[in-house]
Amino acid sequence: xxxxxxxxxRWEVDSxxxxxxxxxxxxxxxxxxxxxxxxxxxRTSECKHISAVKAFEASDTIEKRxxxxxxxxxDKKEGFTYYNPLYRNLTTANTLKTHQYVVATKTIxxxxxxxxxxxxxxxxxxxxxxxxxxxGWYNEDRAMYEIEVVELFNSLNLALAHAQKHKQAYIWDNxxxxxxxxxxxxxxxxxxSLKKHEEAGMEYCxxxxxxxxxxxxxxxxxxxxxxHCKEIKALNRRIELLKRDGGVY
Numbered sequence: 217x218x219x220x221x222x223x224x225x226r227w228e229v230d231s232x233x234x235x236x237x238x239x240x241x242x243x244x245x246x247x248x249x250x251x252x253x254x255x256x257x258x259r260t261s262e263c264k265h266i267s268a269v270k271a272f273e274a275s276d277t278i279e280k281r282x283x284x285x286x287x288x289x290x291d292k293k294e295g296f297t298y299y300n301p302l303y304r305n306l307t308t309a310n311t312l313k314t315h316q317y318v319v320a321t322k323t324i325x326x327x328x329x330x331x332x333x334x335x336x337x338x339x340x341x342x343x344x345x346x347x348x349x350x351x352g353w354y355n356e357d358r359a360m361y362e363i364e365v366v367e368l369f370n371s372l373n374l375a376l377a378h379a380q381k382h383k384q385a386y387i388w389d390n391x392x393x394x395x396x397x398x399x400x401x402x403x404x405x406x407x408x409s410l411k412k413h414e415e416a417g418m419e420y421c422x423x424x425x426x427x428x429x430x431x432x433x434x435x436x437x438x439x440x441x442x443x444h445c446k447e448i449k450a451l452n453r454r455i456e457l458l459k460r461d462g463g464v465y
Contacts, residue, residue, distance in 0.1 A: 219272045227272075229265040241269045264294065286352065287333050290361050293354040295388070297366060315368035317375035318351055318388040325363040329354070351388070353395075376401050400462030404455060411451045418444040 218230040225244070229251075231237040242250045249270075250256070255263040271284035289296045297318055351366040369375035375387050379398045386395040421441040428434045458464075 219269060227269045229268055239265050241265050243269075264288065264292065267292070283333050286363070289352055290329060290331065290333070293329065293361070295351065295353040297349055297351040297368075297388075297390075299349050315370055316389060316391050317369040317372060318349075318366050318390060319369065319375050319378045319382070320351065320364035320366050320384050321378075321382050323362050323364045324350070326358075326360045328359060329361050331361070353388070372396075372401070376405070394463065396464060397462050400458060400464060404458055404462075404464065407451055407455050407458070411448060411455070414444045414447045414451065418448070 220228045222228055225242060227241045228238050229241055231239065239251055239253045244250060249262065249266045251263050251265045253263050253265055256266070267288040268285055271288050272281055286296070288294075349366045349368060350363060352361065352363040354361050367378055369378065372387075376398065378384075379387050380402070385398055387398060387401070388394075389396050418441060421437050421444065425434065425437050425441075428437055
């Protein structure tokens with residue numbers, strides 16, 4: 217997130233969800249901190265904007281500031297996605313607002329929490345991916361915080377193909393702020409394909425029926441039509457349950 221100091225004790229912090237919106241962080245004379253975001257308003261505890269400003273002020277170089285900001289995300293087990301992480305002040309940039317799906321290509325750092333990042337140990341292989349996006353998230357299944365090189369997509373089908381290629385278990389949905397299971401999406405595609413096959417068979421029965429002359433042929437066509445109907449209903453039910461249980465809705 218972009219941070220701009222407007223006064224000795226005031227800062228403007230860009231919103232991560234709306235590029236046209238920002239929040240004001242104030243360091244009061246009594247030493248306390250204030251932010252006008254909803255999180256601080258209702259919880260009256262330190263929000264991520266205050267944490268970001270503290271990290272920003274405590275650091276004296278871009279690299280140190282970026283490390284401190286990532287550290288703040290890790291401490292709160294928050295996810296993030298940033299562009300060009302090493303050589304500029306971290307920002308979500310407008311590209312993130314126009315891409316719905318985030319897919320990792322490789323993990324460049326993974327650690328159990330709590331963990332304190334040091335400037336000496338934070339290079340990893342980031343030096344080799346200076347013109348890319350990186351993303352971080354807390355993997356509850358492994359109890360690890362992971363930082364990865366990521367790609368952004370507007371199409372779920374393209375995101376799924378990329379995830380399958382790089383053997384990823386999840387796709388991050390920016391719009392709905394949740395992880396989508398690659399396994400569930402793959403099974404859904406298979407079921408949708410079967411459904412289209414059954415629908416095509418049903419249409420074929422419809423096209424044949426007026427041309428059939430014998431009662432035997434008509435009965436066989438009707439029986440096949442009924443079979444397609446039952447199969448489509450069963451597939452629709454399986455698709456509905458898989459979406460619900462897989463958290464795709």
